[in-house]
Amino acid sequence: MNDSMRRATAILLVILGGAALWWAGNGAPASASANDAMVATVAAAREHAAANDPRLKGASRFEEGGWIYVHLEGDPGAMGYQHGYLLAPEIEDGFAAVSAGMVHSTRRDWEFFRKAAHEMLWPKIDAEYQQELQGIVEGLRARTGSKLDVDDIVAFNAFEELPDYYVPWLNKQQRAANAPNLKSPGNCSAFVATGSWTKDGQIVMAHNNWTSYRNGERWRIVFDIAPKSGYRMLMDGFPGVIASDDDFGINSDGLMVTETTITQFEGWDPNGKAEFVRARKALQYAGSIDEYTKIMLDGNNGGYANDWLLGDRKTGEIAQLELGLKAYKLWRTKDGAFAGSNWARDPKVLKVDTPEFDPDNKESSPNARRARWEELLKENKGKIDVALAEKMLGDHADTAQKKEEANERTLCGHVDGSPRGVKQWGWQAYYPGGAVQGKATDAAMTKEMRFVARMGHPCGGDFLAKPFLAAHPEYAWEEPYLRDMKAGPWTEFRSGQASKE
Ligand SMILES: [Zn+2]
Numbered sequence: 011m012n013d014s015m016r017r018a019t020a021i022l023l024v025i026l027g028g029a030a031l032w033w034a035g036n037g038a039p040a041s042a043s044a045n046d047a048m049v050a051t052v053a054a055a056r057e058h059a060a061a062n063d064p065r066l067k068g069a070s071r072f073e074e075g076g077w078i079y080v081h082l083e084g085d086p087g088a089m090g091y092q093h094g095y096l097l098a099p100e101i102e103d104g105f106a107a108v109s110a111g112m113v114h115s116t117r118r119d120w121e122f123f124r125k126a127a128h129e130m131l132w133p134k135i136d137a138e139y140q141q142e143l144q145g146i147v148e149g150l151r152a153r154t155g156s157k158l159d160v161d162d163i164v165a166f167n168a169f170e171e172l173p174d175y176y177v178p179w180l181n182k183q184q185r186a187a188n189a190p191n192l193k194s195p196g197n198c199s200a201f202v203a204t205g206s207w208t209k210d211g212q213i214v215m216a217h218n219n220w221t222s223y224r225n226g227e228r229w230r231i232v233f234d235i236a237p238k239s240g241y242r243m244l245m246d247g248f249p250g251v252i253a254s255d256d257d258f259g260i261n262s263d264g265l266m267v268t269e270t271t272i273t274q275f276e277g278w279d280p281n282g283k284a285e286f287v288r289a290r291k292a293l294q295y296a297g298s299i300d301e302y303t304k305i306m307l308d309g310n311n312g313g314y315a316n317d318w319l320l321g322d323r324k325t326g327e328i329a330q331l332e333l334g335l336k337a338y339k340l341w342r343t344k345d346g347a348f349a350g351s352n353w354a355r356d357p358k359v360l361k362v363d364t365p366e367f368d369p370d371n372k373e374s375s376p377n378a379r380r381a382r383w384e385e386l387l388k389e390n391k392g393k394i395d396v397a398l399a400e401k402m403l404g405d406h407a408d409t410a411q412k413k414e415e416a417n418e419r420t421l422c423g424h425v426d427g428s429p430r431g432v433k434q435w436g437w438q439a440y441y442p443g444g445a446v447q448g449k450a451t452d453a454a455m456t457k458e459m460r461f462v463a464r465m466g467h468p469c470g471g472d473f474l475a476k477p478f479l480a481a482h483p484e485y486a487w488e489e490p491y492l493r494d495m496k497a498g499p500w501t502e503f504r505s506g507q508a509s510k511e
Contacts, residue, residue: 090145282311
């Protein structure tokens with residue numbers, strides 16, 4: 011008997027043993043409570059067997075500062091299994107919230123997304139990530155008996171690109187009547203700076219994630235990933251998703267990566283490779299700005315089109331990769347600062363990829379925050395470090411009104427407080443979304459694979475779901491998923507970290 015057969019036999023014996031005990035103790039199998047007991051016994055046996063799975067060797071999980079830290083290591087299938095197993099409750103919960111949002115905004119059923127995942131995305135996913143995604147399903151099922159399959163998990167991994175890039179493109183192709191007016195998202199405020207701009211002359215990078223509070227309150231995983239091939243990675247992320255996706259990550263070859271999304275982006279290539287795959291691959295395999303760019307361009311599908319802000323701590327060089335579908339542009343420097351708040355700036359990208367975006371409207375969220383970044387970075391030239399970056403991520407200066415007020419135009423976004431919403435992203439008045447967490451690091455910390463992170467609004471403010479829903483019944487559909495989002499403390503995480511307990 012080989013190892014896996016021996017294991018399968020052992021699991022079967024445990025399950026049969028449970029069934030025999032149940033049979034002996036109950037006699038009358040027709041009663042509902044007896045049936046429940048049987049189900050519970052089988053579930054316990056499954057969990058016991060799953061917890062002893064050799065694929066879990068080396069993996070770990072702990073919670074700190076409102077974050078869940080998981081360490082994954084090994085070959086792709088094992089890392090996926092660890093991910094699915096260790097985060098099973100959070101994946102089930104995150105999947106429910108995210109899939110409800112995708113169905114609600116697009117008016118397409120879940121089967122539509124499964125089909126897109128299966129037919130369009132899956133065939134172009136690299137074998138190692140197919141194995142990792144399959145592993146997530148196996149780990150999840152082993153832990154909870156989940157009914158989710160690999161098509162569900164792939165569609166879920168593409169939650170930034172299918173509803174807001176693929177569906178609008180498809181609606182246009184199909185000339186769909188009464189199609190919802192879907193807009194690509196505008197997520198995040200970020201910067202990367204180097205040379206005479208920073209306190210120690212080395213790179214500083216910071217990012218806050220803007221999304222719906224429904225999804226954002228769940229965006230609380232720190233992934234420490236030691237893959238069999240490629241570089242070690244430390245990144246924030248969403249349970250069940252293989253890329254950081256918001257994005258913020260560093261790797262052991264010194265690459266520093268973040269981005270903000272391009273507002274009012276239009277376009278999709280059904281023959282391209284999913285963005286979540288390219289973004290994960292680039293963080294895992296790129297050791298330079300050139301390599302990063304090459305991987306992101308390979309099979310570019312236009313999905314989740316971002317302005318990538320990059321740093322290479324080995325050279326002190328930073329870059330901005332404005333990745334459109336029809337056009338793209340790369341800027342780089344060893345002495346400067348690049349900021350992002352969801353605007354494109356290359357004339358060609360603006361013209362061919364974001365035809366609706368108005369770069370001159372000073373009142374819009376992307377442009378008002380752009381003006382604030384310029385002010386703030388210039389004011390602090392030569393003083394920028396991680397402590398200052400933390401403060402910047404929580405900034406509430408509104409450049410359009412020239413006053414302090416937490417709203418949709420401030421670097422720390424609070425759209426739930428704005429009667430204007432953000433119409434460029436389809437966020438109506440008082441939309442429950444904004445900055446949901448922040449992260450920062452510098453070159454010295456990256457060398458030691460460390461970053462700081464804060465869950466919730468980077469300013470420390472709390473969002474409370476109940477009073478919000480009472481005041482805004484137009485968002486009642488979110489009620490089953492929308493939870494309080496309370497800010498945690500700035501907390502440091504590092505690769506190879508163990509729980510304090
Ligand atoms: Zn704030």
